[in-house]
Amino acid sequence: MPQPNSTPAELIALFGARAGAEPLAANLLLVRHLKCKESLALAQMVSEAVDRHGGNNTPVLATPSELLPPLA
Amino acid sequence: MLEGLPTSYSHEFRAELLFDLCAALVREGLGTPGAWHKCGENPLVFAQRSMMAAIGEDRWNLLQRNVEYHLQISDVGDEDGYTKPLGNGLLALTIECSGSGFLKIGPAIEALERECKGLGAAFYWTLTYALYPVMRLYNHDDAFQYEERMREYAEEEDEGHKEQYEFPDVQKALPECFRETLSHDSRTSSLQARRLLSQNRGGTYRSWLEHLRRIERLSRLRLRATREFQTDGNYDSAPLPSLLVAFKEQDAVIACFDEESQYMLEGSAEPALAVLFSPTKPEEVREAVRIAGRFIALNCELCELIEELQEWEKSHASERVDWRESTLRAA
Numbered sequence: 206m207p208q209p210n211s212t213p214a215e216l217i218a219l220f221g222a223r224a225g226a227e228p229l230a231a232n233l234l235l236v237r238h239l240k241c242k243e244s245l246a247l248a249q250m251v252s253e254a255v256d257r258h259g260g261n262n263t264p265v266l267a268t269p270s271e272l273l274p275p276l277a
Numbered sequence: 278m279l280e281g282l283p284t285s286y287s288h289e290f291r292a293e294l295l296f297d298l299c300a301a302l303v304r305e306g307l308g309t310p311g312a313w314h315k316c317g318e319n320p321l322v323f324a325q326r327s328m329m330a331a332i333g334e335d336r337w338n339l340l341q342r343n344v345e346y347h348l349q350i351s352d353v354g355d356e357d358g359y360t361k362p363l364g365n366g367l368l369a370l371t372i373e374c375s376g377s378g379f380l381k382i383g384p385a386i387e388a389l390e391r392e393c394k395g396l397g398a399a400f401y402w403t404l405t406y407a408l409y410p411v412m413r414l415y416n417h418d419d420a421f422q423y424e425e426r427m428r429e430y431a432e433e434e435d436e437g438h439k440e441q442y443e444f445p446d447v448q449k450a451l452p453e454c455f456r457e458t459l460s461h462d463s464r465t466s467s468l469q470a471r472r473l474l475s476q477n478r479g480g481t482y483r484s485w486l487e488h489l490r491r492i493e494r495l496s497r498l499r500l501r502a503t504r505e506f507q508t509d510g511n512y513d514s515a516p517l518p519s520l521l522v523a524f525k526e527q528d529a530v531i532a533c534f535d536e537e538s539q540y541m542l543e544g545s546a547e548p549a550l551a552v553l554f555s556p557t558k559p560e561e562v563r564e565a566v567r568i569a570g571r572f573i574a575l576n577c578e579l580c581e582l583i584e585e586l587q588e589w590e591k592s593h594a595s596e597r598v599d600w601r602e603s604t605l606r607a608a
Contacts, residue, residue, distance in 0.1 A: 210310070211310045212310065213303050213304075213306075213309065213310065215310070216300075216303050216308075216309075216310045216313055217300045217303050217304060220296045220297070220299045220300035220303070220320075221296070221300060223292075223293075223296045223320070224292075224293040224294075224296035224297050224300070225293070228292065232292075
C-alpha cells in the first residue's frame with residue numbers, strides 16, 4: 206500500500222494492479238443480476254409486493270365528507 | 278446495537294477504467310500520492326479532487342459566479358436517446374452548460390469609441406470571433422435570426438392575425454458605431470480592428486484589451502473536440518449558449534434571448550465541450566487535458582473581463598445590473 210511519501214510511479218503501479226484485479230464476487234453477482242431480464246423482473250415484483258403488503262401498519266383514513274364538521 | 282452495520286453500499290462495474298483514469302491523472306501530474314492518501318484511497322474521490330485541484334479553487338469560484346458548467350468524465354454516451362457504454366476502453370470528458378453567462382457590452386463599446394473612433398466595434402468583433410470557435414454565444418446575430426423567423430411566421434398568417442406578432446427591433450438595439458460596421462467586408466474590418474487594438478494597447482482601457490488578447494491567443498490554439506460524440510448522440514439542438522452578449526439593459530437582444538430560452542431546455546442539447554479519450558493512451562489523455570484546459574482558461578479569462586466591466590460600470594454609472602430573472606442566465 207503506497208504511503209503519502211511514495212512516488213508517483215508506485216501509485217501508477219498500484220492503479221495498474223487494481224485495474225487488472227479480479228472483480229469482487231459481489232460486483233460480479235450484481236452484474237449478472239443487472240444483465241438478466243428475469244432477475245430484474247423478479248426484483249421489481251418483490252419490491253412491488255413489499256410496497257403493497259409489507260410494513261403496512263398505517264391505517265387508511267376515510268375520505269372526509271365535503272362538509273367538514275366544525276372543530277370542537 | 279446498530280454499531281458495525283454498514284451505512285453505505287457501492288458497487289463498481291468496469292472499475293478498471295476508473296483506475297486507468299487515476300493512473301492517467303498521476304502520469305499527467307494532476308494527481309499525487311499525497312492526494313491519494315488524503316482522500317482515503319477512494320479512486321472516485323481521488324479522480325474528482327485531482328481534477329478540481331487542476332482547475333484551482335479561485336478559478337472554480339470565478340466560473341461558478343458567472344456561468345453554470347458541469348464537468349463530467351463518463352464511460353457512457355448517448356445514442357439515439359439511450360445511454361450506452363462507449364466501449365473500446367474509452368472515456369468521455371464533457372462540459373455541459375445549464376445557465377449562460379451575461380456580458381453587457383454596450384457601455385464598454387461606448388467608452389472605447391470615446392477613446393478612439395472604431396475601437397469599440399473592433400473590441401466587439403474581435404471578441405466575438407475569438408469566442409465563436411470555442412463556445413456557443415447568443416448575440417446580435419441570433420437576435421437578428423429570431424426577428425427574421427418571427428417576420429416569416431407573420432407573413433404566413435392570414436390577414437387579421439398578423440397583428441398578434443410582436444417584432445423586436447434588433448437593429449435599433451445596436452450602438453450606432455457598431456451598426457455602421459455590420460455591412461463592412463470582414464477581412465478588411467479584421468485588419469483594421471487588429472491595428473486599432475494594437476495602437477491602443479497602452480491606453481486607458483489596456484486591461485480590457487489585455488484580456489481580449491489572451492482570449493484570442495487561447496482561441497487560436499489548434500485543438501479539436503470530438504465531433505463524433507455529438508453526432509452519435511443525436512441531440513435535439515446545438516449546445517446551450519454559454520454567454521449572452523447584449524448591449525444594454527432590456528434591449529432587443531435580451532428580449533429575443535428571453536423568448537428563445539423558454540424552449541431551450543425542452544430538448545436535449547449537445548454538451549458545450551466533448552472529447553473522447555482512452556485513459557491508457559498518454560497522448561490522448563494529454564490532448565483531452567489540453568482541450569479542457571483551454572476551454573476553462575478561456576472561460577476564466579472571459580469571466581474576469583465580465584467582472585471587470587461590471588465593476589467599471591458600477592463606478593461609472595448608476596444603472597443597476599438586474600438580469601437574473603431569465604430562465605438560462607446563470608449569474
